[in-house]
Amino acid sequence: MLKSSRLLLPMLAALLAPSALLADTHSATDPRIEALLGQLGKVREVREVALSPDGHQLAWVVETQGKPGIMLADADGKNAHSVGLATKPGACSENNLAWAPDSRHLAFLSNCAGDKADTGGRKQPEIYALDTQAPTKPARLSHLNGYVQAMSWAPDGKTLAFLYVEGGTRRASALAAAKPAIGEIGVEGVEVQRVAILSAQGGSLQQVTPAGSHVYEFAWAPDSARIAYVAAPPPGDNNWWVSQLYVQAAQPNASRASVVDPNTLSGPLHGLQVAVPRWSPDGSRIAFIGGLMSDQGFTGGDIYSVAASGGTPDDLTPGIHVTPSWFTWQSPQSLLVDQISNGNPQLAEYAVDAHHAQQQRVLFTAPGYVGDGSAILGLSFSADHRQVAFAQSSFELAPEVYAGPVGNAMPHAVTAFNAELKPSWGKAESVEWDNEGFHVQGWLLYPAHYDPSKRYPMIVNVHGGPSGAVMQHWPSVGYGAVPFSALGYFVFMPNPRGSYGQGETFVQANRKDFGYGDLRDTLAGVDAVEKKVPVDEHRLGLTGWSYGGFMSMFAPTQTQRFRAVVAGAGISNWQSYYGENLIDQWMIPFFGASVYDDPAVYAKSSAINFIKKVKTPTLIVVGERDAECPAPQSFEYWHALRTLGVPTSLVVYPNEGHHFYNPVNQRDVLQRALNWFETYLPPQ
Template identity: 30%
Template sequence: MKNITAVRVSPDGKKVAYSVREAIMTPDRSEYINQIFLSHADGSNKMQLTKGDKNNDNPKWSPDGQWIAFASNRDGKNNLYLLPVNGGESEKLTDVKTSISNYEWSHDGKMIAYTMNDSISGTEERNKKSKNDWYFMDEDVKQGRLFVLWLNDRDSADKRKTKQITKENRHIISIDWSPDNNWIAYEHAKTSRVNDMVYSNISLVNLATGNAKEIAATGAGEHDPQFSPDGKYIAYIASEDPVVWGGNQYINIYTVANGKKWLLPTTPNEGGSIMGWSNDGKYIYVLEPAKTLQSIYRLSVDGKEMTEWSKGVNDFLTSPSLNHSGSHIGFIQQNSTTPAEGYISTISEYKPFRITNINNDIAKLPVAKTEVVRWKGNGGMDIEGLLTYPLKYEKGKKYPLILNVHGGPAGVFGQNFIAGNSGSYPIAAFAEKGIFVLRPNPRGSTGYGVKFRLANQRDWGGEDYNDLMAGVDHVIKTGMVDSNRMGVMGWSYGGFMSSWIVGHTDRFKAASIGAPVVDLAAQNMTDDISGFLPSYMKKEPWEDWEVYNAHSPLRFVQNVKTPVLLQHGEADIRVPFSQGVMFYNALKRRGVPVRFLALPRQPHGPAEPRMALKVMQTNLAWFDHYLNGAAKSF
């Protein structure tokens, strides 16, 4: 199966560049690569622009629509390339030693700004070869720097002029040009560590002088600055001050001339991301989760108007991108029974038009029904989730059920295609095996507003657990489920909850647990997001050992009887591999049936296609055995 990864409409709205990802699995390779395609806006005249066995992605149109820039690792490092739309070979623009992370065209099309991480020094390379490569933790951190490349200016070596713009020792994240091409607004963090990027600030740098000034530098996390079309304002996202993980995300407007700021009204989920400005500068477009879907809202800059631009959408909309003129939007759209494809729409009205057909053959295959189900949690709180039926469901029969818990905890299950090739759990394959799959969005999930999203603070494994059990009970009451044949699975926070569940009930016959947080204090001391758990628990571990212990699944491992399949990436720094090892060793020493699928090189989830396939196959076989009585094949 292939995946659309970006849909970018040309400035005049007449053409579309899009990227398609597919898995490469040969005897010596296992990786995903993208290729870039071009079509007319009506989907005709499709043409593949890039080929080969290397990755080519992130296409972006020049403001005049004559060129497409893109990133590629065809020479070993992720560099920028330029391709003429009307025909011709691509040209390599940069030759960096590390990798280009992000880039943006200037509005006059004469420059490209990009961010690049520091390279390893000659001394560091020599020390590595001589095995003298010790280091002090958190010192000499490699930062992402801001550079500008002039397309029409060359130096004495006939290479395009390139200059590092920022002087400060900051890690640059997102960037945006001013309409007059004299300034760049950029988001920056103290270091490149993931935790520091949550607490980022925003600055403006002058292209000519390199002088920078901070325009948003509070205790909040300030992100994603975007200039208005006339250059008078900058819109950006700011968290609460101080930062609350999972908390409010506010749309701020900054006045360039005098520094005046104001907030726009909060969107329903109170946690959206900025897509861009309308071409007249009067509105901001914002994307955010909306229960099991996603919605785009249009907010007037004067704060008086907020409308749901995508109102009435019944499909799952992702990765929206406004074109340079603000006339069109490109996006990816799918639903539970229809694979994802690329779409475009005029910005004046939501009228999705499909421009790709990469998964037509898959779309013809039968796919199990998925429906939204709702129930009441404690305190009368409304909870909902997605219930996928067995493919050949027959009324009056009872079937096994798997409870699938999402990550986050501020994640959400959306109505995406259930036979997709992402994630670790093959929902459609479970349905083909005659198994119901319930995917709840308990309190703590996003898509339902900030009060709901923060309802599990200092309560992991409390009311969120009760919401999940209430959902299982709700489905059992329909008479469709055999309560003696149930399983539970989840990854990350879902792994935490699955570990918690098997320590608090024996109602599930088998569990699949991926990258679980089982010891909250140890997790906080070893992960890459040190502010995360103290925000949710409202205390550092040493300030309240009791709450960290009370909500750690490892403290209840003595209760576990359920057979457990563990999976964890050895390179996981979000939930360190040791968390899975602790749970595995405790279960093994207690004599609980347990297997541990260790995934070399993998981060917080399988990132290579063979590893993803192995995880899916193992999960399918595990539950087929324990819920359907199939012979062991794992």
């Protein structure tokens, strides 16, 4: 959930000695847990997929021994081989694929030949270009000093653009561990991400967007002379929620025009977020997704269109009951939209004019999460949009690369590097129910080795966001709900109001109402599940991360149905949270005002204000340098439970942010959660 920031944490050193940070919660470890963790560690993640513009070649990035490497193959996956500078898979890191329009040159980032390292020992990646039709080594194009992502060639192939943080000390993402909060806060050490360009022949880069503007994403115009981009004043972690859509010439010191400013608009887009800008084929208009989004990067909303010169945006898809997350222009009159519908990603074709977009047909519904690595639900198309490629996984199938023609069927897998992995958890089922006028969907995992004659405990997992959705996916080592099924639990993963997949009205239904309507939806879903399968009502558990961590803290103040809780990176007190974090901009669209203007709406959803109602044993876990859900929120909840005599444990993971990157910590946090539920909700 959320995205960004950080606060002072001097209390950590005083309250917890370093040796206590990772002290064992329980001394005994179920051997099945170690076996499960070992299985999860075998998956090779597909980070990126890129189809050449002519549709003849396919490249992807796959992890080997935790390091990303590049594979190149024919479009059908045949003749796959490693390319790049790595002498062997897993030796160094290569990623960030970008095909040139000529379908011959493939740009990428590599730190395999890096001779510079930052204070953390990370080597500086450089940009290389591989000629896929010549037996020559990749040519180095850059001499960088900073972080690079989102490389994209201009349509004429003469220039390569990318997002660049000069002198960056961390990845430009609120999921990353925050910088130490020292010096003059908000003034010193601010890092700005800008659009930079580089000639196809290499040389010195030029930063083209203003130094006082943090850019989150951009797109080339068809004429290769202009760019559109979403940006806000720095710090970037905080201000995505008030960003604007700009257009300017793709050259340094060019003037720019704000073509969409949601903060000054009237109508449905007022005060909301914009993302995924896409130029129309003739360059006259820019389409984008606008809506209530709690995370930069997890896009969802309606599709809008605005003249490239500015004006009032048109909502092209008002009232739809799906959530567009990514799209591309197929022609001047049609869009290909990857959208979430009832917990599933589906690719649909829309007819479009200046004021409306109408779904014509669904090309395919994927059985699990899809993506090309560029964005949530991003897809890689050939230039004529007749071929598509992406990575996909589900609860049943580990990640593979899929590619094939665009039509009325899901493309087939063209790789098999995870083919030997089989789920050790139970089967998955979509569950749907109605509550208070809303249609709601969720996912149910059966226990491994399910016996319908037995009664089972069930763990309810609430997703982050709240603007997000649970879609089928293969789990990795780290915190997640799927592994609980392997140990004999039903696992229920609802998509209550506030989630993507039922339209924008559904997404906005929990504004100023955190923890109430969405909790009622979740409990109604539990009731629906209990009517279907033999769940033991007296052995219900609750867990979640981020917004799900908040719900795991708040729900026990409203109901006693849950008998054990694991709260990951949660929020216990929205009022103190507002002043502790540096991402307060995200809160106003959801709460309607700042905490200083309307403290009551924040108090209403703060677990700490109802803490004496909590009786549930609760494990609390959080990263020491979490920029989205600062650790003091977990301290506050833990301190209250300990004072009230409620069984509790708090584990703070050193140097971790909102997303854990250290493999040791990824394994530890999952193991602790599994142990906690086994203690308080033992399967029989």
